[in-house]
Amino acid sequence: MVTINDIAAKLGISKSTVSKALNNATDVSEEMRKKILYTAVELGYVNKRQQKKEKKLCILIENMDYNTPNQFGHDIVLGFKQMAEPEGWIVDIVPMTISFQKLTPYSVFMMQQGYQASFILGFSLLDPWMKEFRISKIPAVLYDNYINDNPNIASVGCDNQEGFELAVKHLMKLGHKKIGLISGPLDSYILKARYNAYLNALYKYGLEVDEDCIGLEYYVAESTRKYIPKLLAHGVTAILFSHDVRAIAAITECDDRGIRIPEDLSIVGFDDLPMTSYTAPPLTTLRQDRIALGKCGFYALTCLLNQVAIGSILLRTSLVVRGSTGPAPIKEQEKDKI
Amino acid sequence: MVTINDIAAKLGISKSTVSKALNNATDVSEEMRKKILYTAVELGYVNKRQQKKEKKLCILIENMDYNTPNQFGHDIVLGFKQMAEPEGWIVDIVPMTISFQKLTPYSVFMMQQGYQASFILGFSLLDPWMKEFRISKIPAVLYDNYINDNPNIASVGCDNQEGFELAVKHLMKLGHKKIGLISGPLDSYILKARYNAYLNALYKYGLEVDEDCIGLEYYVAESTRKYIPKLLAHGVTAILFSHDVRAIAAITECDDRGIRIPEDLSIVGFDDLPMTSYTAPPLTTLRQDRIALGKCGFYALTCLLNQVAIGSILLRTSLVVRGSTGPAPIKEQEKDKI
Numbered sequence: 001m002v003t004i005n006d007i008a009a010k011l012g013i014s015k016s017t018v019s020k021a022l023n024n025a026t027d028v029s030e031e032m033r034k035k036i037l038y039t040a041v042e043l044g045y046v047n048k049r050q051q052k053k054e055k056k057l058c059i060l061i062e063n064m065d066y067n068t069p070n071q072f073g074h075d076i077v078l079g080f081k082q083m084a085e086p087e088g089w090i091v092d093i094v095p096m097t098i099s100f101q102k103l104t105p106y107s108v109f110m111m112q113q114g115y116q117a118s119f120i121l122g123f124s125l126l127d128p129w130m131k132e133f134r135i136s137k138i139p140a141v142l143y144d145n146y147i148n149d150n151p152n153i154a155s156v157g158c159d160n161q162e163g164f165e166l167a168v169k170h171l172m173k174l175g176h177k178k179i180g181l182i183s184g185p186l187d188s189y190i191l192k193a194r195y196n197a198y199l200n201a202l203y204k205y206g207l208e209v210d211e212d213c214i215g216l217e218y219y220v221a222e223s224t225r226k227y228i229p230k231l232l233a234h235g236v237t238a239i240l241f242s243h244d245v246r247a248i249a250a251i252t253e254c255d256d257r258g259i260r261i262p263e264d265l266s267i268v269g270f271d272d273l274p275m276t277s278y279t280a281p282p283l284t285t286l287r288q289d290r291i292a293l294g295k296c297g298f299y300a301l302t303c304l305l306n307q308v309a310i311g312s313i314l315l316r317t318s319l320v321v322r323g324s325t326g327p328a329p330i331k332e333q334e335k336d337k338i
Numbered sequence: 339m340v341t342i343n344d345i346a347a348k349l350g351i352s353k354s355t356v357s358k359a360l361n362n363a364t365d366v367s368e369e370m371r372k373k374i375l376y377t378a379v380e381l382g383y384v385n386k387r388q389q390k391k392e393k394k395l396c397i398l399i400e401n402m403d404y405n406t407p408n409q410f411g412h413d414i415v416l417g418f419k420q421m422a423e424p425e426g427w428i429v430d431i432v433p434m435t436i437s438f439q440k441l442t443p444y445s446v447f448m449m450q451q452g453y454q455a456s457f458i459l460g461f462s463l464l465d466p467w468m469k470e471f472r473i474s475k476i477p478a479v480l481y482d483n484y485i486n487d488n489p490n491i492a493s494v495g496c497d498n499q500e501g502f503e504l505a506v507k508h509l510m511k512l513g514h515k516k517i518g519l520i521s522g523p524l525d526s527y528i529l530k531a532r533y534n535a536y537l538n539a540l541y542k543y544g545l546e547v548d549e550d551c552i553g554l555e556y557y558v559a560e561s562t563r564k565y566i567p568k569l570l571a572h573g574v575t576a577i578l579f580s581h582d583v584r585a586i587a588a589i590t591e592c593d594d595r596g597i598r599i600p601e602d603l604s605i606v607g608f609d610d611l612p613m614t615s616y617t618a619p620p621l622t623t624l625r626q627d628r629i630a631l632g633k634c635g636f637y638a639l640t641c642l643l644n645q646v647a648i649g650s651i652l653l654r655t656s657l658v659v660r661g662s663t664g665p666a667p668i669k670e671q672e673k674d675k676i
Contacts, residue, residue, distance in 0.1 A: 083644075148500065151654055159649045162486065292646045299646070303637055306421075308630045310637075311497045311654045316489055316647045 002045040010039055024112070037108045045111075055089045057301065058115045062096040064122035070274045072290070073121055076143065079294025080119055101128040110138045117305055119297045120145070124188060139304035141297050144190040151309035156296040157190070160197040163286040163317035167240055167268045168201040170284075170319055175328035176238040176266060180213040180231040182223050182250065183242035194242045194270065210234070220246050224253040228265075237265065237328045244269035244276055244285055251279050251324070262326030272320055281323030288317060340383040348377055362450070375446045383449075393427045395639065396453045400434040402460035408612045410628070411459055414481065417632020418457055439466040448476045455643055457635040458483070462526060477642035479635050482528040489647035494634040495528070498535040501624040501655035505578055505606045506539040508622075508657055513666035514576040514604060518551040518569040520561050520588065521580035532580045532608065548572070558584050562591040566603075575603065575666045582607035582614055582623055589617050589662070600664030610658055619661030626655060 004022070008015045013032075021028045021036035028036075059077055066073030077093060084091050092115070106129045110118065117139035123130060125145075133140055133147045140153050147153040171179055181198045184191045195216075202209050212234045215227025223246060231239060241247035247269030254261050261267060261281055269276060269285035276283035296313045303310045342360070346353045351374075359366045359374035366374075397415055404411030415431060422429050430453070444467045448456065455477035461468060463483075471478060471485045478491050485491040509517055519536045522529045533554075540547050550572045553565025561584060569577060579585035585607030592599050599605060599619055607614060607623035614621035634651045641648045 149504070149654070151656075162649060166487070289647070292648075295644065295646045296641065296648060299637055299641055299648075303634065303651075306633065308633045308637070309627070309654045310630075310634060311500060311652045313641075313651050314649045316487070316649045318489075 002040075002043045004045075006043055007036060007039050007045060010043065011035065034108075037112060038105070041105070041107045041111060054114055055087075056092070056113075056115050057084060057089050057117055057119065058092045058094050058110075058113070059119045059121060060094050060096045060123075061121040062098075062123055062127065066093070066121075072271070072273065075290035076121060076294040076297070079291035080297050081294070082291070083295045083298035096123075096127075098127060105129075106132045106136055106140075107138055117141075117301050119143070119301060139301060141300040141304065143293065143297065146189055146312065152304060154300045154304055154310045155312040156293060156300050157193075157312070157314060158286075158288045158293070158317045159314040160190075160193045160317075161200060163270065163319075164194070164197040164201040164240065165204060166317065166319040167286060168205050168207070170321065171238045171266060171268070171325065171328075172205055172207075174238075174266065174325060177207065177328070178210075178213060178235045178237055179207060180215070180227075180234075180236040180239040181242070182215045182217075182227050182231075182239055182246055184223075184246075185216050185218050191242060198240060220249045221253075224250045228253055228259070229257070232259070232265065238267070238325065239265065240268050240270075242270055244271040244273045244283065247283055247285065247324070248273075248275070248279055251281075251283070261324050264329055266325040266328070268319075268325060270317075276320075277322070279324075284322045284325040285320050286317045287320045289315065340378075340381045342383075344381055345374060345377050345383060348381065349373060372446075375450060376443070379443070379445045379449060392452060393425075394430070394451075394453050395422060395427050395455055395457065396430045396432050396448075396451070397457045397459060398432050398434045398461075399459040400436075400461055400465065404431070404459075410609070410611065413628035414459060414632040414635070417629035418635045419632070420629070421633045421636035434461075434465075436465060443467075444470045444474055444478075445476055455479070455639050457481070457639060477639060479638040479642065481631065481635065484527055484650065490642060492638045492642055492648045493650040494631060494638050495531075495650070495652060496624075496626045496631070496655045497652040498528075498531045498655075499538060501608065501657075502532070502535040502539040502578065503542060504655065504657040505624060506543050506545070508659065509576045509604060509606070509663065509666075510543055510545075512576075512604065512663060515545065515666070516548075516551060516573045516575055517545060518553070518565075518572075518574040518577040519580070520553045520555075520565050520569075520577055520584055522561075522584075523554050523556050529580060536578060558587045559591075562588045566591055566597070567595070570597070570603065576605070576663070577603065578606050578608075580608055582609040582611045582621060585621055585623065585662070586611075586613070586617055589619075589621070599662050602667055604663040604666070606657075606663060608655075614658075615660070617662075622660045622663040623658055624655045625658045627653065 004015050004018045008018045018036055021033040061073060064073040065071035066077050081091050120140055120142045123145055133153050134150055137152055142155050144157045146155045183195060186192045186195055199209055213231055213236050215223055217223035247267050250267055259265055269283045272285045272287035276285050292315055296315055300313050342353050342356045346356045356374050359371040399411060402411040403409035404415050419429050458478055458480045461483055471491050472488055475490055480493050482495045484493045521533060524530045524533055537547055551569055551574050553561055555561035585605050588605055597603055607621045610623045610625035614623050630653055634653055638651050
């Protein structure tokens with residue numbers, strides 16, 4: 001096993017300096033501390049807290065609010081703790097920033113804090129640690145992100161494919177045949193996944209894929225302003241949205257334009273945010289059970305900590321049918337026939 | 339809660355007959371026992387063993403040998419037990435047949451035996467219980483099978499997509515550009531999944547998909563006899579196989595025909611069966627870690643038993659490079675150029 005002596009020998013410094021740096025003593029310069037920590041990681045040094053198997057996990061969270069029950073991350077954090085704490089784990093919640101990641105590698109941060117594994121919420125492909133996860137040896141479970149080939153990293157998220165199939169099936173039963181998609185640009189794992197899920201669901205149910213029925217746009221209000229008239233002009237009678245926030249923006253947009261929901265247009269969200277019951281009309285949406293997602297995060301970590309190299313756990317979504325979906329409008333020509 | 343009295347009242351029989359039937363007493367006719375059990379399930383009766391939470395699980399196994407370490411199912415069963423038994427679960431292994439399933443519904447069987455959940459190995463789409471799993475309320479985890487929409491059923495298996503991508507990447511590094519597939523007909527979940535994984539992997543790495551490079555055939559020896567010459571004639575220099583057994587048959591076939599592996603043709607299997615180290619040449623293959631698969635089965639059941647409705651857990655595969663893959667052969671025309 002690698003000892004403090006090995007680190008000291010490699011750097012040509014005293015054992016006590018190494019010890020101080022590893023124990024966060026204040027009389028070691030920041031530069032030296034880093035040098036020592038990086039070398040410790042490089043040599044595979046296991047610190048005392050890790051040796052003692054102090055059971056300590058962290059949730060690293062970014063771009064996601066979690067403090068109050070109506071915020072998206074709240075129940076994910078809660079579900080994780082509900083599983084982890086009864087099993088004796090200490091769970092720290094650590095807000096994360098890109099600038100912090102630039103200064104400190106993931107493995108150094110984890111070793112320094114004595115965390116055995118992490119649950120990662122809200123990271124984007126821009127986060128510097130996403131690159132490190134490709135080679136990291138310290139287990140991490142990523143929500144709605146995926147890292148190829150590394151047996152120490154797993155992914156949890158909802159089964160977007162099954163979800164979109166549920167939504168398309170529901171809309172087809174209501175007579176809809178031309179179903180559109182409004183989403184963000186395909187520069188994130190989750191938006192790509194939902195885009196593909198949309199295409200596959202249409203294909204599965206024998207509906208035509210038409211790129212004029214798809215609107216991809218970063219800004220939420222822009223996406224509805226630009227694409228709702230365009231999609232309606234193309235004969236779309238129902239629109240799936242990548243996220244509830246976009247669907248809720250669509251309700252406002254339709255209200256402004258005198259487009260009736262669901263009489264003129266049915267819309268389906270994704271997430272089941274608490275506010276979706278209170279929109280007018282209330283939103284039909286694909287529910288992500290966030291408590292269960294948090295629990296999944298812990299189960300996935302348990303697998304990794306037991307050397308079971310899972311790649312992903314997918315949670316089922318359920319379709320919550322509310323007022324924003326209804327029978328497809330009858331076209332003028334068809335009305336004449338009646 | 340439903341009691342024995344409710345069942346007796348519904349059937350117009352005595353409470354003691356119901357009790358006897360539920361406790362497998364011998365003085366109740368088989369016909370009556372069934373009537374009582376079916377009614378108990380229909381009413382949602384929970385028997386004493388389930389009430390007491392006697393921790394009892396079963397592995398239902400079909401079409402898969404598991405008694406000796408070199409058989410495919412052995413390590414899956416072992417991995418499952420390694421996780422379950424230390425947590426106080428009794429795990430019974432129950433060989434299953436189609437005829438038994440025709441006589442007894444899954445829910446009745448599980449209630450009668452006091453099992454809280456099951457791990458299902460080797461079932462095919464023909465198994466009668468596969469239909470019942472669509473609506474079953476008793477948790478089951480299926481290996482290499484998937485049931486849509488039922489939150490009580492989950493799936494575990496390997497990530498075929500990631501596996502085939504590893505194999506294609508490996509072959510491309512060796513200079514292969516025309517990579518074929520030999521597999522079975524697309525009438526099972528797993529064969530469909532691997533077929534799609536093959537198509538997607540070629541697409542991802544910018545290789546042409548050519549249906550003349552694909553051979554799908556039920557019988558193992560037939561598939562290699564028929565398709566190896568055909569694929570070679572179409573310029574294929576490497577073949578992926580859906581299973582090791584097919585790849586091993588291909589080694590024999592190539593030997594008979596004087597086709598050298600890997601000089602003339604590279605081949606990659608799937609599974610990493612124990613015998614693949616001993617073929618001549620030893621087989622390059624995608625490894626399913628069967629101990630880990632068994633453990634995943636237990637983790638997935640744990641999720642379901644805690645009301646976490648996961649759809650699937652995918653285990654990573656790893657590519658085990660042995661002697662059956664090598665540099666792509668240089669074509670005659672290209673030789674001239676050198």
